[in-house]
Amino acid sequence: AVVSTQSTGFEISTEMGDPVCGVEYKSIAHIESDHLEIFSNQKFAFVSLPLSEKNENHEFQPLEIYNYSFEWGSKVIGVVPDNVNVDSSDLEVRSKSVNLLKKTLKLACYIGVNTVMINLDNDKNTNLARLCAYHLHESHGRPLWLRVSVGENSDREWNKWNNFLSLLPENQNKVGLVLELTEKVPSEQDMMRWYSEVLLAISVSTKLFVTNKCGFPVLRREFQNLISRSFKNKVQVVVHGGDVHGQGMDAYQKYIYHLYESKEPLSVYEEFSRGYEELLQIPLQPLKDNLDNSTYEIFEKDPIKYKQYEEAVYQILLDRGSPVPGGEPTCQVVMVVGAGRGPLVRASLNASRRSKIPVRVYAVEKNESALIILRNLVKDPFFSEVTIVDSDMRHWEPPEKADILVSELLGSFSDNELSPECLDGAQCLMKPDGLSVPSEYTSYLAPISSRKLFNNVNSQSSELAHEDSFHLGYVVRLQCFNLLDKVQPCFKFVHPNNDPVIDNSRHLSLEFTSTTESVLHGFAGYFDAKLYRDVYISTHPDTHSPDMFSWFPMFFPLKHPLRVRKDEKIVLDFWRVVDDTKVWYEWALSDPAPQAIHNSRGVTYWIGKFS
Secondary structure, three states: OEOOOOOOOOOOOOOOOOOOEEEEOOOHHHHHHHHHHHOOOOOOOEEEEEOEEEOOOOOEEEOOHHHOOOOHHHHEEEEOOOOOOOOOOOHHHHHHHHHHHHHHHHHHHHHOOOEEEEEOOOOOOHHHHHHHHHHHHHOOOOOEEEEEEEOOOHHHHHHHHHHHHHHOOOOHHHEEEEEEEOOOOOOHHHHHHHHOOOEEEEEEEHHHOEEOOOOOEEOOHHHHHHHHHHHOOOOEEEEEOOOOOOOOOHHHHHHHHHHHHOOOOOOHHHHHOOOOEOOOEOOOOOOOOOOOHHHHHHHHOOOOHHHHHHHHHHHHHHHHHOOOOOOOOOOEEEEEEOOOOOHHHHHHHHHHHHHOOOEEEEEEEOOHHHHHHHHHHOOOHHHOOEEEEEOOOOOOOOOOOEEEEEOOOOEOOEOOOOHHHHHHHHHHHEEEEEEEEOOEEEEEEEEEEOHHHHHHHHHOOOOOOHHHHHHOOEEOEOOOOEEOOOOEEEEEEEOOOOOOOOOOOEEEEEEEEOOOOEEEEEEEEEEEEEEEOOEEEEOOOOOOOOOOOOOOOEEEEEEEEEEEOOOOEEEEEEEEEEOOOEEEEEEEEEEOOOOOOEOHHHOOOOEEOOO
């Protein structure tokens, strides 16, 4: 299930060609001389314009909007004048600045500008935040862009931005970030922190361009790499300043577009997940609910998962069924439990053909609709060794025991689709020396910062009451986020489970150390699974199976984001709770500031054991 989220309203129309680059005019005089060219050649996707200036008497001078035929709503970003300082210690400057800001914002609403950009120049922006809060409320959430310079002191600039957002009482999700590049190139770690914010655009002065051997403007390699990497996060570029290279402003636009066209191609995983970035999805419950045909079809497109399963079964068949000298290979009984539409059945048969070890395959499935596909499948002679079983794996009484029990019951957090409960219930189907594929799996957690994810959870209300939205674990294609420390193992399950008393409840405390000053918004969940020996599948960031897209990570949010310092300790308590009918997770931050337990008693989010 996909949870709908409110639009941030930041999208700029790109009907006029270039989808990534806009141009900024710094003064009304420049607009008056160039206004016929601003859109006529259709080179730039949007234009940033000053909506007002101070005249020689320091009075409000608005842009004469009636002189132009701009498409204000979709093509123009209004800019508040640089000399507005509503937090000045000089009372006269502050008073005039407040008046100028109010008039400029009112003008923006009147002419229909979709977005207004304000430079965040001061360390203290309390009054600016107050006035922006008024504007966001009165304009019904008309978006604001805040521009921050990134120079020598990245922590200082980030604190400006974070403190401003922290002061807003509402509508934080309507405020986006613009980074102004300077001669100092931000480090990769600094950029990862900025990417975890709602970064919408990068502002580049023409003075940062150098001249190549053909006389055209280009950026230094470090800036090229930064901007190319930013395109993956759908970040746009705003070019400002005069034509300092004598090739016309078009030359800068063409160069930015060249970077866009030359960016690293998307991986299979990235291509498959386009459009799912930061989209909240409620995890599947295949025990409680039968999967539909389209869900099966998506999973079966994965190019890696079933190859790995086939390889695992192949190696087991060689180990268990290879003939002794002069003998015949031993037929192996393979039970595919939760067979779905048959991809693991096919993988097992492929492994049998490769190894030349005969098999008898039982395909066990409870979904009546999927059974229709399976019954049609076995009409093909390739599936002649397959017997279809209409049953819940936990309740079937087989005519013989299995040498190999094959399943794909893993969720994004390994056990969140109740693989332990299913396989513990099905291990009675196995011979005493039978093997399970997978044989073990482990979940992992890591603290993350992601302003966009937090905004999505905070604003979503389509399927849940607002106060409950922070008590779920979500499946999310993580894109705009920053890992605050290394990923750590959480819960491990082994099959077959030979414990005298099987208990799948779990609890542990994980201690992390923040690698940077940031805001902790929640925890990312991953998993890896050992299918057999050295055959694995993994979503762990360090060992992710190349091109595998069957699983996105999990996200366990914090209702109250916490600002953390560099090297500060973060302690998470995490529980897997089991009762007779359901399983659920609870989580709580215990350090550096204790918070209330999320999803206590499973009141919001739980996984059902039965249909």
